[in-house]
Amino acid sequence: MKVLKFGGTSVGSAQNINRVISIVEELSSNHQIICVVSAVGGITDQLQQTGQLAQLGDTSYLDILADIEKKHFQLLDELIPVNSYQVKTALEEKLKHLKSLLSGIYLINELSPKTLDKLLSFGEQLSSFIISETLIVRNLDASLKNTQDLILTDENFIKAHVFIRESNENITNYFRSSKHKITILPGFVARSHNGNSTTLGRGGSDYTAALVAAALKSKELEIWTDVSGMYTANPKLVKQAYPIEQINYQEAMELSHFGAKVLYPPSIQPVLELKIPIVIKNTLQPQDKGTYISSNAYQSGQSATGISNIDNIALLTLQGSGMVGIPGFSKRLFEQLALDKINVILITQASSEHSICIAIDQTDIAKAESGINHMFSYEIEQKKLNPVLVENDLAIIALVGSNMKHLQGMSGKMFGALGRNNINIVAIAQGSSEINISAVIDQKDVKKGLNTLHERFFEGNHKQVNLFIAGVGNVGEKLIAQIRQQRKYLKEKLKLNLRIIGVSNSRKMYFNSDGIDPKTWKEGLQNGENASLEGFYDRAVELNLRNSVFVDVTASAAVAQQYEHYLKESIAVVACNKIACSAALENYQKLKNYSLKYNAPFLFETNVGAGLPIIDTLQNLISSGDKIVSIQAVLSGSLNFVFNNFTNETKFHDIVKQAQEQGFTEPDPRIDLSGVDVARKILILARESGLAMNLKDIKNNSFLTDKNNASDTVDDFYRTLLEDEQHFQSLYASAKAKQQQLKYVATLTENEASVGLQEIPVGHPFYNLKGSDNIVMFYTARYPEQPLIVKGAGAGADVTASGLFADIIRIGNN
Structure with missing residues (x-):
């Protein structure tokens, strides 16, 4: 027996649902299949939006409802083009119930958690119905089972608590007697003892699948999504990221907590306790190996397993001399946050006990600041504590791996790599397990930070160097030609990947963040934007790429005056222009000092003797x-x-x-x-x-x-x-x-x-x-x-x- 879960993207279109059916059909030839499905991609958000608008008495909820209806009927027409009258009638009936529920919300202007759960449950009910009927029409031995008949919860609506023992009995009893080769289950939804619809919260469909797999003691749980497993980093931000073949539960939990969206950690707890392996697979590319998660998975030869991040973070700092040596401050702080239902993502405290820093979601800033200042109002009034300090527009970047605890210097390598690229670290945290090293950085530096760490730990010491070349006359043209000629050699022998990101002459400038082709740079420059020294500098800073180098191939005093600005941004400067180093002594010394202060090399070998050392x-x-x-x-x-x-x-x-x-x-x-x-x-x-x-x-x-x-x-x-x-x-x-x-x-x-x-x-x-x-x-x-x-x-x-x-x-x- 195999338990499969397909997410919203996997069932987001008729084309993708056909892929799901192909996967299920192929596996069903040798296994009994239980297939847990999410709502069609985006539908849960739309359902919530209709409820909120109806509660406000806004009739525009009807427009969104019409779009929901259209999407599902279109799916049905594409999947079952003929003989679908009865199926279409049944779908119409389900949508009538949805419309009736929204009409009630609109009339009484109320959307309770209980009603919201009922409203949100329609997403999975509709998708599972369409998929099961498609399987049946295609003569596959399939049936639809309402998960609400199997999983029982309390009435803590929106995020109901599951009664494990009763749910396990229901699941095992049903599948003991079920003879169908394929059973479709709606994920996310459940029912209370009183018969009310409940939902299982964020990651609810994963949780449904995990509950079923655990109850049936399945050999493994397959979670099908739109990526080929868990990646070494977010592939949307790090192009060199690649799928992790094997990973253990703890590493998977850490990466998922810190932004990897493939899994929601609490949802896989049932299979984790029974050490049932989880396989992450790609619905769009089912031939890909995916990621195998188990208790003893091991990444041979890797010092770290992955890098992840959480965006939109705020850092709150409570500090003051009145905290030193006084017990109870931490207790009061976290009690207040718990009362305000604020999740704490990261905690760090100096051994001096003078301050406590916590990272929270940026949307909770106002509530947290008000609550903490109120809790410690007496100490603040007595000047024993400062009002809570809030820092916005931050992110957390985390290096994860079980192997890290066996290796010395991992923190030094991580922080050294970030520091060399001018990525300021606001706070750090590392648990005693040494499986996770976390750093709070500026939100604007997330992409640069991820790429910097990925290059340092996952790319075999290959280094990407990003060039911004000002002056592409005779010498500049020769330089680009030499780079083109030597690129293969540099990659293979020196493990350097030189990319030309920007070029400029006195009239035009041209940029490509993915790298300018050294064969066709002239065409790009000819069609580029009007050149300006400030504009060239601004673009180099805005792109915020690791290992950036500004190359001055001019004889311009105005260009030389820009060096200090580049160095302050930790952008290295290479110059054949002699003006900067032969100008006033104070300017020369300033540039040399900036180079040291901002860890940005300033090299000018060609100022004397061209290529001679x-x-x-x-x-x-x-x-x-x-x-x-x-x-x-x-x-x-x-x-x-x-x-x-x-x-x-x-x-x-x-x-x-x-x-x-x-x-x-x-x-x-x-x-x-x-x-x-x-x-x-x-x-x-x-x-x-x-x-x-x-x-x-x-x-x-x-x-x-x-x-x-x-x-x-x-x-x-x-x-x-x-x-x-x-x-x-x-x-x-x-x-x-x-x-x-x-x-x-x-x-x-x-x-x-x-x-x-x-x-x-x-x-x-x-x-x-x-x-x-x-x-x-x-x-x-x-x-x-x-x-x-x-x-x-x-x-x-x-x-x-x-x-x-x-x-x-x-x-x-x-």
Whole structure:
């Protein structure tokens, strides 16, 4: 004998009911089937609404009643299209009784709990009638049994208490004599000894099925719903969530209590006591394995079993020095809540006894606050207690698993993961059984919190990194191409899932919370919304995604000013834009401090040397206790390109133009040739070395003429280069005469920093520096004579993009 229960979604349409019938028919070939059914999806709420409107004398209840009638007749017509006259007449008769009941409520303007139970019972009575008649018409050996004849209760209407012994006798006696292969039972409904209709409260149909399974000592109870079992997290919020194959009763109860809607914990108590396994199955996908719940189920290899949450929570805190060492405060608090019929969801109390925090449903705030303040009015008046403190718009997120009690550090891993993603924890609770660790967080952070914990505990250490890229010109485009090329490698080798969520240029911005396809991002951006710095930031914050990274691939001061806002939201910043780190020292220090305070990485390796690990090498030297004595460097790929290609047979103007066209200079080459760009780079290295310097402290020995420096526009600058060609030729001739090379060199010591054009002799490490390469020589306490050298390509879109990419990967691996 098998006991099956089908919920409201499973019987919510003719198509779904046909699925139910197929399942029942297949199982009935080898088993006697007892099928408990809920009301058609949404009907119970509609019935309650009609009663409330009728009580108020509002005739609009008739419109809802008409909709209820229409739904059931439509189901009947689709399930039994012919020969349904007698069935339709019987259905009409049932609906007449419903209409008559509502008419009575309307006339006397009263809806007592007793009448409400009778009203709500129509949902299951109607659905079970239609399903049983459909089975019979299709020549299946089926019958309908009114559960009200089997389950007896007291008259605590709305949530009646079942008389277990009498109900068990009725159930066993009936099914001992029943010979039908299939018996349909309406769930949720029962009857008192006085013959009045009663209902079993929330989860009533599950309770009906559990009572029947327990009375008959069934081998298992199958609960069919619209999901393939209990999931590791809510699949509507966590796309990576997956069904749990096996779970024990206690874990199932914890997950169900904390928001998993598949089961209502009190309703399965009858089978739990007898250790009858429960199987959660999907009516829409019956081939899926589902979840098997038993007393000894075990999730091998998993530190946790699932994550769940309860939304719309309020936290009430009773605190004051008058509580310390005084017995009875907790008793009075919970007595008052019980009198007000307020359910307490979570409790936490510090060992100082100075405060007690409780979490309740947000709808109960006013009642709870008033009751508690009244109960402790004397202590509040005497200043021994503060009026109860109320915090709204909260949620509870819970990590559940029997295995957790055997593992150290689970709480640390949970809270560390939440903290790294800027999810503030308002309160925590953990029972001595260690099966549940609960945290109260802001409601707005629920999705982010669930995904963060699911990634940490259920995705094999795979990490999702969400990118917001500002600036998709030459370098930005190369970065996206590199991400596209390496996605598979990153997933397989580094367990990183890089998703581009937002892209922006100076005109348009485009977002996709599910990830922008790196193949088609240009089309999306072209059709995107008008760009704004504030709008881009607002969307990144609003999406509130875990492991978010803002990537600045611009040279804009306005974009650099946004960094602090991103860091305050624990959004990491990766930048090739040098402006922020070379601006006022106070701004640089502020960004570094925000990075530490808000646990948001701030990486800018590409500020110096494009993709070369110059800043990383410097930081490693400092972190390991080495001391920088001096730095000598060629840090401008554009200037190195220019002077490597400039000869007495070329024009300086033409070489600069070539460098700009090949992407080695900024769009405005004056930034490179003036030495300001190199000065910014050595300033950044100075600051990373621990020196407190500003840009004005860098001595800039410019090789340009006064006319070059005074040019107002780029075109004007190029004109002056032609006019002053002889000046540049003289620089070249001076170096050539000494068999030396022109290099633009940055120098840093403990006391000063400078940049300028130098003549480099043969044999010097800078002499043979080719193309757009950069070189940095670190003289330190550990490398006093032979410097530590970093050398390689220091300009170009590809290498700059690769440097940004490397910083992103560093964050992902953090």
